[in-house]
Amino acid sequence: MASTTAHNIGTSQNEMVVEIPNHTNGTTLPNPKPSLPTIGENPNKDDDTDYSQRGQWLRAAVLGANDGLVSVASIMMGVGAVKEDIAAMLLSGFAGLVAGACSMAIGEFVSVYTQYDIEKEQLKRESKNEEEEDEEKKELEKLPSPYQAALASALAFSVGAVVPLLGAVFIRNYRVRLGVVAAVVSLALLVFGGVGAVLGNTSVKKSCIRVLIGGWTAMAITFGLTKLIGATGL
Template identity: 70%
Template sequence: METTLPTSLPPQHLTLELQKQTNPQQEIEVFDYSKRAQWLRAAVLGANDGLLSTASLMMGVGAVRKDFKTMILTGIAGLVAGALSMAIGEFVSVYSQYDIELAQMKRESKDQFEVEKNKSLPKPLQAAVASALAFGVGAVVPLLGAAFIKEYVVRVGVVVVVVSLALLGFGGLGAVLGKAPVVKSSLRVLLGGWVAMGITFGFTKLIGSTGL
């Protein structure tokens, strides 16, 4: 069969049109970045939460207790408590979504129920583990920054620098994976982290100066 192409199209459009006519079954696959939303939130944002929460705790306690052991123990406690909190919160949240979607599937299609159940339902345990691990990865950063430095002023300075670099990294990573502006996202995460650590340090210092 002879293929007829419109002569008014530009060369690149003629090539595309020819491909469509000679391969009618060929489809162009477009990746939907919105599908990354769930694991992106659990991974990048979880790691960022772990980084910022643990660093802020360490800075807050460090404002009134300058000894090495107290700061490190505070960071470890923040890591464990935060990871467990993230895991439980994510498990409960995703399980609620699981129940809702499962009930909806039962109402809509009983024949395809088992197939659709295994294919599309969210996985609460997987989400919980991912959140805990991501939080732990972020929380390790300030701990490693402070782990080998005994001098108080140097230790606080190193924690701030290391956390700042990690905030830029996490912000940039989230922007790249989500196809968002890298510089703007990174700076927004960095500034937010500075504000959180600064307020925690200053407020704890103020409370500590009252003699409580």
């Protein structure tokens, strides 16, 4: 509560008493101005979004699409190094799409199911009464589904694998076809890298560069080795 301090002001005819409010209890008036972030301070530092929870499905989706894109594009580039026929290039790419999608689905199914069994047995060992058994059931419900993980991986791989196939299907000229496939794949790599970085709240530039260099390296190695083996007559 504010107290007052009296100040006497003398004049030649009378005295005037002026009371001036004095806040002696240590209280301060609220500052109406909002606080501004300090220079260099992250404005999103109070963001409580748990980006680690996105890790499982983000890894399966983005990395699956990248695998399909790079794998099938590398196969097509390798076949294109020794075969100018568009049919051979497209058939090899389609075979890579089917085989890769099945491989991703089976691998993800086995991996997640193994994790599910391990955590299930661990929860059983830790539960000792009915209350803990109820908690165990809730924990098991949070575990990822092996079937959903397998389907998601297969679909993600297929989405990435379709890109180089679409880039080559309408191009009859051999050299132009190889150039178009490389350009389309590069653009898709940048998109996938950027989407993964945004969803994971990481550096978009670093992610795009890393994914692009990796894709180029895979295609170059496959093209070069296949060309070398084809030139030797093996």
